[in-house]
Amino acid sequence: MTAHGPFSPRDWISQPPYVHLEYKSTALRGPTRPLIPLQQTLSELTGPVYGHESVGPLDHDLTRNARVNGEPLGERIVVAGRVLDEDGRPLPNTLLEVWQANAAGRYIHRNDKHDAPLDPNFRGSGRCVTDEKGRYSFYSVKPGAYPWGNHPNGWRPNHIHFSLFGPSFITRLVTQMYFPGDPLLDLDPIYKGAPEGRRELMVAKFDLDVTEPEFALGYSFDIVLRGRNATPAQE
Amino acid sequence: MSPKQTPSQTVGPYFAYGLTAEQYGYDFDSIAGGQLADESVEGDRIRIVGRVLDGMGAAVDDAMIEIWQADAQGRYAHPADPRGSNAAFRGFGRLGTGTDPQNRFIFDTVKPGSVEGQAPHITLCVMARGMLSHAFTRIYFSDEAEANAADAVLASVPDKRRDTLIAKRDETQAGVVYRFDVYLQGDTETVFFDL
Numbered sequence: 001m002t003a004h005g006p007f008s009p010r011d012w013i014s015q016p017p018y019v020h021l022e023y024k025s026t027a028l029r030g031p032t033r034p035l036i037p038l039q040q041t042l043s044e045l046t047g048p049v050y051g052h053e054s055v056g057p058l059d060h061d062l063t064r065n066a067r068v069n070g071e072p073l074g075e076r077i078v079v080a081g082r083v084l085d086e087d088g089r090p091l092p093n094t095l096l097e098v099w100q101a102n103a104a105g106r107y108i109h110r111n112d113k114h115d116a117p118l119d120p121n122f123r124g125s126g127r128c129v130t131d132e133k134g135r136y137s138f139y140s141v142k143p144g145a146y147p148w149g150n151h152p153n154g155w156r157p158n159h160i161h162f163s164l165f166g167p168s169f170i171t172r173l174v175t176q177m178y179f180p181g182d183p184l185l186d187l188d189p190i191y192k193g194a195p196e197g198r199r200e201l202m203v204a205k206f207d208l209d210v211t212e213p214e215f216a217l218g219y220s221f222d223i224v225l226r227g228r229n230a231t232p233a234q235e
Numbered sequence: 236m237s238p239k240q241t242p243s244q245t246v247g248p249y250f251a252y253g254l255t256a257e258q259y260g261y262d263f264d265s266i267a268g269g270q271l272a273d274e275s276v277e278g279d280r281i282r283i284v285g286r287v288l289d290g291m292g293a294a295v296d297d298a299m300i301e302i303w304q305a306d307a308q309g310r311y312a313h314p315a316d317p318r319g320s321n322a323a324f325r326g327f328g329r330l331g332t333g334t335d336p337q338n339r340f341i342f343d344t345v346k347p348g349s350v351e352g353q354a355p356h357i358t359l360c361v362m363a364r365g366m367l368s369h370a371f372t373r374i375y376f377s378d379e380a381e382a383n384a385a386d387a388v389l390a391s392v393p394d395k396r397r398d399t400l401i402a403k404r405d406e407t408q409a410g411v412v413y414r415f416d417v418y419l420q421g422d423t424e425t426v427f428f429d430l
Contacts, residue, residue: 009429014240016367023245025365028290029419035370035429038388042350043358043373044430046313047303048327054266066262086237095266099253108261109249111297111333125253125263161247163254168315169303169358170430172369176244193367194242201241224238 006040007170008086008227014198022189024150040170047169051093052129060128062100062140072122074103074141076216079177079204082134083164086227090134096223097163098138099125105144114146139216145184157184157191166225177221178203243368248297255299255331267329271304271344276324278307278345282412283374283402286339287332287361290420294338298363300417302328302342302374304356309348346376346411354382354389358430361417371430374415377404392426399425 018030038044058065063072083091101107101124104116108123122141130136145155159176166173178185180203185191191199201224210218246254256263272278287298305311306324330340347355354375362369375383383389389397402413418425 010368011240014242016242016244018366018368018370020367023365023367026367027365029295029363029365030367031370031424031427032420033424033427035427036392038391038428038430040430041353041388042311042316043303043305043353043356045315046311048267048325049313050266056264084238086240088237097253097266099250101249107249108252112249123252123261123263125256125261127266161244161250161253163246163250168313169301169360170371172301172360173241173243174246174362174369175241176247190244190367194244198239198242201239202244222238224241226240227237 005228006045007168008229010226011086013195014201016193016195020189020193023193026193044170045168047165047167047171050095050165054095055127055129059126060138062098062122062124062126062138064139065126066123067121070121072102072119072141074119074122076139077142078137078139078210078212078216078218079160079221080135080137080207080210080218081221081223083130083136083166083223083225084134085166085171085225089227090130091166091225092130092132092134094130094134094164094166095127096129096136097125097127098160100140100143100160101146103141103144105146107146116144116146142179142217150189155184155187157182157188162223164223164225171225173223173225175202175223179219180204180206245364245367246299246362248364250299251331251333255329258331258334265329267325267327269328269330269340269342271326271328271342272324276306276345280410281344281346282410283342283344283357283415284339284412285415285417286337287363287417288419288421292421294332295363295419296333296338298332298361300330300332300340301360302344303358303360304344305347305350307345307348309350311350349382354379354386359417361419366419370427372417372425372427373400374402374413375400376413377401396426399423
């Protein structure tokens with residue numbers, strides 16, 4: 001099949017349902033009727049093209065891209081990994097947009113009313129692009145956990161939000177990366193909204209090879225987007 | 236064993252300073268917004284206005300809408316389009332619903348041309364707090380009745396739900412406006428496609 005052939009379907013064994021009542025706001029916001037199948041046309045085989053030209057020099061470094069009078073507080077981290085498709089092909093020149101809370105568990109978003117301090121030197125958003133082997137990396141500080149009103153004494157585990165397009169609009173993925181060993185994972189209805197056996201794919205691995213000595217703890221996190229309805233091309 | 240798709244998670248309530256920062260006034264440039272076409276782009280100027288409504292009919296103030304469309308000649312700015320890309324028109328827009336007093340999204344663009352004989356349409360993706368996965372739909376145009384009647388995708392939709400995909404044309408002093416509300420649930424739940 002060609003490089004522009006149809007995409008494999010969203011794998012509903014991996015993907016969460018629209019309505020997952022433990023996550024309360026899905027009750028009124030998740031579509032309830034069956035999705036209608038659609039034979040892919042050129043409208044589905046294409047999508048927004050954003051590559052290296054979309055990324056500024058500090059966009060990949062959340063510890064530097066919003067400094068006012070010093071370094072942001074927190075445990076410095078580097079997150080690195082690959083973006084692949086289901087057939088194992090690396091996806092080069094693919095934009096990743098990321099955003100997160102600061103080290104205290106506070107978002108700069110004006111709607112976040114959590115009583116934890118903002119960090120004047122940390123915005124918490126950035127982006128990066130994969131190289132020719134599908135690899136990406138960015139620097140940040142480890143985001144803190146924060147409370148939310150979904151259920152009594154509810155706390156979101158530490159996480160970083162990721163947004164990707166991939167090769168087409170229908171390979172779109174918005175997800176969250178979690179941290180290994182977090183005891184809040186098992187209590188989190190958003191994380192547990194993804195099926196067991198697949199939700200674990202959202203947990204990064206601590207990686208000493210990614211860790212930069214005397215500088216930043218390394219986490220590796222690969223992201224897998226939909227593939228093509230074809231075997232990988234032999235190269 | 237081949238790798239498995241990474242599961243989707245909600246965009247959450249706080250996407251704005253990451254994905255739509257300029258629109259919300261955060262100090263970070265955005266890759267896209269509500270203006271898809273500058274003056275150099277050929278085509279009929281249109282505005283697409285709508286809201287996202289939850290199962291109680293309330294307007295959602297923290298949804299994010301993305302649209303993807305062909306240019307007025309029906310060409311996509313993407314390497315899979317054999318006619319080549321249209322450098323002046325990228326065809327992508329993105330807005331949150333949290334800055335307009337009525338929680339509307341307002342895209343200014345050009346009306347897309349027909350693609351591969353289909354009725355003119357725009358692909359729309361909605362995501363929000365409370366949606367663990369995004370949902371895709373299509374915007375068709377009410378003044379394209381003939382093309383709509385011949386469109387295979389519209390024909391695959393049950394008659395009584397087809398109207399949820401048709402944006403209603405209105406000619407205002409400001410120009411041509413198409414109204415397209417996205418109903419996440421309810422009797423008028425928008426048709427979402429398994430794209």
